[in-house]
């Protein structure tokens with residue numbers, strides 16, 4: 001437990017009853033959660049080691065209600081933590097005793113779908129997967145596909161600029177977002193973007209995306225929907241060394257092929273996933289790649305043939321090109337269950353740094369050394385095409401000190417990512433988890449510049465205030 | 478007017494810090510080829526990035542290139558071509574349109590965020606721009622993003638710099654994600670369609686699974702038979718397959734011809750650079766972004782009130798429109814039509830007097846204008862960078 005929380009504001013705690021009364025005038029009774037029991041459900045997110053009871057939870061149903069709550073909180077200097085489904089792995093949705101949680105999960109309708117213009121307007125509490133489901137009957141889908149897509153909301157995706165397994169080809173949230181309705185700190189409602197491309201003036205949409213709930217509350221979104229490819233087919237390759245797997249990825253990309261996904265798993269990850277999913281993964285290799293291509297049957301075949309040819313010099317020990325829907329599903333099931341399967345055998349923390357892919361062998365070796373030196377184990381699953389690592393550091397929460405060791409190993413790994421030219425987080429966000437590491441990646445002037453931009457939207461640090469920026473040295477307006 | 482052309486970033490920092498202290502407004506330039514876009518800038522000195530030159534990183538296997546801001550775009554494209562790669566967003570070259578000379582620089586490509594036909598499939602400049610270095614109005618070096626494709630660390634200032642037209646800082650280095658060059662490019666040409674039918678055909682093609690990377694329509698009013706263009710790219714085998722499928726899909730729009738090679742390349746360059754409307758030179762040019770299916774109605778509603786010619790890119794979502802420079806250069810009519818359809822319009826070409834008198838960029842509602850002003854102040858408190866180029870007071 002090494003992450004600090006600021007001391008709650010005593011004047012707010014003292015005014016709790018007042019504040020609850022004020023909020024109760026703004027939303028329906030069932031939309032305001034005050035009892036300790038019910039607040040418990042909101043005390044943490046995907047970073048479950050950290051828990052803080054919020055002052056209250058508000059579950060609005062309309063943009064107008066969100067605006068009213070924001071105006072009230074602004075006038076009363078109450079902190080607000082926006083929340084979607086609470087799956088953040090960075091602690092981004094964890095609040096505190098002096099803050100309310102504003103959870104938009106009830107706002108989950110599809111408002112309009114326009115297949116010709118390839119757009120969907122949705123309420124921001126809709127889940128990622130529900131968007132794809134709502135347009136699937138016409139063969140369309142929403143491209144960014146975080147593994148948590150069944151649960152996580154588009155609001156959370158926008159706040160974290162979430163990615164997924166297929167973003168090598170389709171990009172991450174920011175590349176698929178066309179517009180938002182944003183409620184600003186004082187309750188002002190603005191429309192940014194819309195059904196068209198690009199922005200007049202500064203790219204505020206690009207700024208909002210990935211801003212981790214610090215600049216306003218997103219209540220609606222316009223997203224790009226895409227027509228799905230005619231088909232997709234993965235191939236699975238096992239390699240004797242990390243270097244071979246890494247060089248193979250470089251060779252494929254160097255040959256002008258951009259597969260829709262290139263996922264990497266190391267031996268411990270393969271073992272964990274195979275035991276759970278029985279996906280037919282090879283257990284005698286050091287590294288495994290899942291490479292997926294898209295198109296018609298004949299196109300997939302042609303592309304996979306090229307890829308197999310390119311892979312040959314790297315002597316894949318296993319090479320399995322999926323021959324059926326069922327085989328494809330099995331190959332992906334193992335990968336998609338990586339976090340869940342790991343969670344069944346051990347406690348773990350999931351890191352999320354990105355590195356230049358050329359550094360892969362070196363970084364994986366160093367990760368192993370770092371974790372082993374702490375007496376712990378690590379499993380690696382990640383998006384190899386873009387260098388976004390997900391080392392899962394395994395530990396036992398019941399052994400005193402192990403979690404702290406795991407956190408320290410995680411820190412060292414993230415510093416390593418920055419050292420080799422990468423970054424602290426590729427898709428999970430900074431939240432509270434990496435907040436205190438920001439000075440490893442940014443200079444003081446850079447942090448100040450970001451905080452000055454933040455202050456344009458929230459000069460009083462009331463919106464998701466304990467996140468992203470180190471608690472010391474913060475600037476106001 | 479003093480002209481600064483620093484050869485290293487530290488020198489740029491010193492010039493800027495000094496200008497900030499004195500309150501000297503600076504015109505920020507690269508190669509100067511887009512100097513005539515925007516409201517006439519009110520600088521007392523010019524600060525050019527053209528001396529900050531050179532590719533600083535190129536890793537073909539990682540799909541990433543970085544270069545100092547003054548590096549000529551042509552040098553970047555040449556270097557990428559040697560490894561069979563390219564910038565995904567197809568940057569336009571508006572020199573012929575604007576009658577400007579000089580070498581476009583890569584920093585200005587980022588600062589203008591103008592993207593070509595492939596925008597609909599591969600994203601805009603801002604989608605490929607993964608890192609920037611800039612000097613802010615305090616003379617401090619600020620980096621945002623980096624050289625890796627996935628990066629959500631801190632606020633995304635890269636996006637703010639893309640399309641900021643030199644009003645927030647001097648960009649000194651940019652990093653782009655790149656993509657492989659296609660093995661083969663082919664274009665389907667559907668002749669003789671009117672606007673509405675043409676956009677219907679383009680939208681049907683773009684909404685197919687066949688990965689269209691260009692979708693443009695040149696109406697009959699441009700002086701030739703109307704041409705509707707659909708481009709696909711990729712491995713030869715796959716291009717053949719998709720050509721066949723698209724032809725079948727679009728059968729109801731008439732027989733399509735297939736164009737490949739120099740003729741087709743020239744057509745797409747013309748679309749990219751808005752050349753169909755380059756002449757007559759005295760006409761002003763609007764660049765309008767809207768939802769694709771609303772393009773024809775938008776153009777028509779403008780044409781009912783103004784003498785106008787136009788063509789479409791981005792499947793109908795980008796309308797290039799030429800009209801008379803007299804009066805407000807059509808601003809009131811264009812803005813009203815855009816308001817109706819949703820989107821935004823930029824007056825890309827117009828005489829300086831016109832650009833001084835009418836808004837060049839889409840006016841923003843007051844809450845967003847307030848945000849815009851405050852963001853400007855957050856980067857450039859002394860308001861020295863290109864003051865007034867995007868909006869009065871910015």
Ligand SMILES: Cc1cc2nc3c(=O)[nH]c(=O)nc-3n(C[C@H](O)[C@H](O)[C@H](O)COP(=O)(O)OP(=O)(O)OC[C@H]3O[C@@H](n4cnc5c(N)ncnc54)[C@H](O)[C@@H]3O)c2cc1C
Nearest residue numbers: 084085086087088092146147153156157159162163213218
């Ligand atoms: C098993 C598992 C797998 C995962 N896999 C992936 C993956 O593959 N890729 C990936 O990128 N992430 C992944 N994640 C992380 C997480 O799912 C994403 O960050 C997701 O986008 C969070 O969405 P959420 O709705 O749960 O948001 P929350 O956790 O509720 O909130 C996340 C952040 O968004 C802010 N926020 C929420 N709603 C709003 C709003 N309306 N307006 C403004 N800000 C708001 C919050 O304040 C917080 O900072 C995974 C998580 C889990 C648990």
